[in-house]
Amino acid sequence: MSENLTTDVLVIGSGPAGGGAALALATLGVEHIVVTKYRWTANTPRAHLTNQRTMEIFRDLGIEDDVLAQATAHHLLGNTVFCTSLAGDEIGRVRTWFTHPAREADYTLASPSPNGDIPQTLLEPIVIGHAASRGSRIRFDTEYVGLVQDADGVTVTVRDRVTGHRYDIRAKYVVGADGGRSAVAADVGLPFEGQMDLAGSMNIVFQADLSHLVEHRPSNLYWVLQPGADVGGVGMGVIRMVRPWNEWMCIWGYDISQPPPDVDDEMAVKIVHELVGDDTIPVTIRSTSLWAINKMYATRYRAGRVFCMGDAVHRHPPSNGLGSNTSIQDAYNLAWKLAYVLRGTAGEGLLDSYDLERAPVGEQIVLRANKSIEEFGPIFDALGLVGESDPEVMRRHITARTANTPEAAEQRSKLQAALELKDYEFNTHGVELGQRYASGAVVPDGTPEPAYTRDPELYYHPTTWPGARLPHVWLGRDGRQVSTHDLAGKGRFCLFTGTAGEQWADAAAKVAADLGVELAAYVVGPGREYTDLYDDWARAREVGEDGCVLVRPDAHVAWRSASLATDPAAELHRVLTSVLARD
Template sequence: MTTSTSFDTDVLVIGTGPAGATTALALATYGVRVKMVTMFNWLANSPRAHITNQRAMEVVRDLGLEEEVIRAATPWEQMGDTLFTTSLAGEEIARMRTWGTGDKRKGDYVQGSPCTMLDLIQPEMESILLKHAAIRGAQLSFNTEYLSHVQDAEGVTARMKDVLTGVEYEVRAKYLVGADGANSKVAKEIDLPIVGEMARAGTAYVIFNADLSKYVQHRPSILQWIATPEAGFGEIGMGLLRAIRPWDQWIAGWGFDMAKGAPDLSPEAVLEKIRLLVGDPKLEVQVERMSTWYVNQAHATEYSRGRVFCAGDAVHRHPPSSGLGSNTCMQDGFNLAWKLAYVLKGFADPNLLESYTAERAPVGKQIVARANQSRKDYALLKECFNFGNGVDTIAKLLDRMRDPSPAGVEVRMNLQKALEIKSREFNAQGVELNQRYVSSAVKPDPRDGVELWARDKELYLQATTRAGAKLPHAWLVNENGHRISTLDVVGKGQMTVITGLAGQAWVAAAESLNLPFLNTVVTGAKGTADLYCDWQSVREIHEAGALLVRPDGYIAWRHSNAVWSADEAASELQQALKSVLG
């Protein structure tokens, strides 16, 4: 391989999934030369991930694609309750308010972000991200297989193969990003340390078409758990019907015993299982695809080696429980992209890139644990159903759930407890939005001390302007009288100084530094008026204090006290920027 300093691109991204697509889109948006490749002929070939949480929506909002994503998605209000039922047509056992749509939680979600949750299958999300990456200048190559690479002091030389012709060639880049999935060749090649367990349980998935609207229109829900002895195997112990497209395309899923080999996916067996889960013995369906997947519980403790970085499923591998997969992948890419851009443009020292592992590896570890725990948290529900321990028919299950004796009371009390436990999967706003970064790209104020959590940190967002936290959402009002979020006045590839009307010293300081990547926002001024006093109530700093917000919307540094001297403000700001960017 050559080690020429003549570069074909600045960043080479392997993989077009949520992590790779977001990385390439953000880099192209920031004006960085980026080339993205995939060995496949097109994008994801199955629905895969679908839950899109508020933080992922904030990422696409910053990148200017929120409206397009909303048009393609099932809206928040149709994501609905999650059902626990004997079949889709059969008697219900319980309903659970999920995805923050319930009366007790909706206010938390609305207050926490300008973006709602949505349901959008991975192929459609990928197509939106890739289309706009290409529009903004990213190069995209399908049928292009990554083979290997070598790196040197100046860059990375990757060996590629055109899958259609078999021709091999080299691509020279300054940096390489491996977003090539759970069997990542890049992660293996750079020997990233991955801890955990792969393939610890198996699930059968069948994609099918059938109009089931009569069963769900009165109770819209994208997720239905089917409690029946015939689908009672495994940690979850229930079958699944998941709406891909309301309400005529679905996934049917059920666990299988890996010790007995692959499940029976013959057409006759699959049709019988779908009819059982739906509760219609004469249902006609069109089966699109059948597959199996395996439950993983593994994460990388490091995300990079030199000029090579990994993101997405390459570094965190877990089941879809809690809906954290593609959301975390997109956030990996968003975190990495601005850092690569700043280093490539000379805005930051290359040491900034070391903060990628420091910030994202703890998040990867957290979500792998949470997703797997969410599966284990079905244990009490399984106890309520008691399949395999005397309950072997739907009739016996319903008798157990309706038993008027003290034993029945205990079952129903345990059912309530089980649903409360499952809130940690289905209403876990804190898991999704409470990340706190600790790295060289964050300069905490030692006077802040240890953060105290007022409520359960998995369930509830705790908005704060502490360094390392995501900028809180608050509504401002622009010059046309329209509401805009505090998240709308930061980002877009810029570092942002936020201060108030009394913070003129910070405005002067930022102007004196004359940095092309530094933006200043004065809350309370025309265009960013704090008419609701929302920002004033959550900013946690003096009006003449300041925040330094990174391009990804995370707070790099805050000066809580008032500063009235422009010289003092310039000194403080310059030190903060030097600490964060090098």
């Protein structure tokens, strides 16, 4: 039986990266096929936190409302608790995911989109469902076997896991989004740095009504320190909210140097009861799974016509909540570039920018997630747990912080500093929104990169400097608010200018026609279609009223001009041909 297929793009994998690629490609009208070895989407709620940048992408792709309808709202995410058990001693709390009153303004000003918590089991069907409705051809139970590249395309062999039948799919380009043990990345020889399997962890998904223990301190994460644990003498477990307040997942460690444990229901219930601190609460186990903590990232994401993304190229623990977000952002970055090349409106060189722009981001989040694990050390030290093996002594040390003694006062001070350090794990605004790309798809304007006035990982610094994400401000149209991000995207370039720069808009129309690309121009000013309601754009644009800001389809600034050029059309033509590698 022969069933060889052809397509423009073959996506291998249907998780956050593969599903995100499918949705973006389908929205852009790119012919593609998705294959996944699984029979359906995610069966466990692994990833969950969806940050503002990813919500902006969903907004552009038209699914933000569907995601938010099933997500746990922002205000319920913020009381990250450290305790000996949910029913036991509360050691401290950290306000997280920008719910601290001092951070709410940063969060609200930065984006038109809120963050939210939606488990992967609910997010993936939304993404895949919309992709399929827009033209994605998705083949479940279809396993990647191997590939061969040539000058014109890639031949990929797959196997139907139901029938065992093997067949080939011929594609012009391949996207490898096949997870942390990526066979595609291995087969094309992507170079990696770091190490796999540093430690072992288990996920236990369960149902239990814990509302009486958490409603007064709502959060998506509760960290549990338990002296006497099997791993390392002290266990740091997590009880994670899946749906408030009766669906949960707990995370617990195991010794990866030993044979993996057989986590049956009896063992799983015992672990849950210990972390909750009440063995009378009814618990229903839904699933268990084992996974490893990794610290590995690819230094290159492309090999010829094959591009890898997501966990295939950045492998790390879930600290910071950046994994699935970065995966979706990988897909969004690449999709428009593939679309432009396949349409013939960009040269092949545009695809080189994917590697240059996204590999540094992957490295950053891998190192940052692993560093966040190390930042638990000061908490252990403050509580007197380092170097101690006797569980009873550990418990006494934890309790000792409550005494009215100089020693206890010092312990409380150290604990306060240790908990403040965790701000870096749970408030990652600068990492989420502050990515500044450097590649051939960005044209410098001759100005130095703006300096950071606050910590660049904790705080987002809006700028129109080429390569940065377009700042969000509210503009006016017919008396109603519209975000700059609602004017950007949609698979097209756009240009912002002011009343004194109207010639840029005329030039944009001419250059768009000459190059055969879509380029929307917006003149922002009084009496124009778009008005600067609060003068926020005047403050954010960093160019004169007669200057312009050119924005790519992924809402990153491609180039800007401080003032009106002598020949605006010639200047725009030069810039766009450079960005699109059409030299």
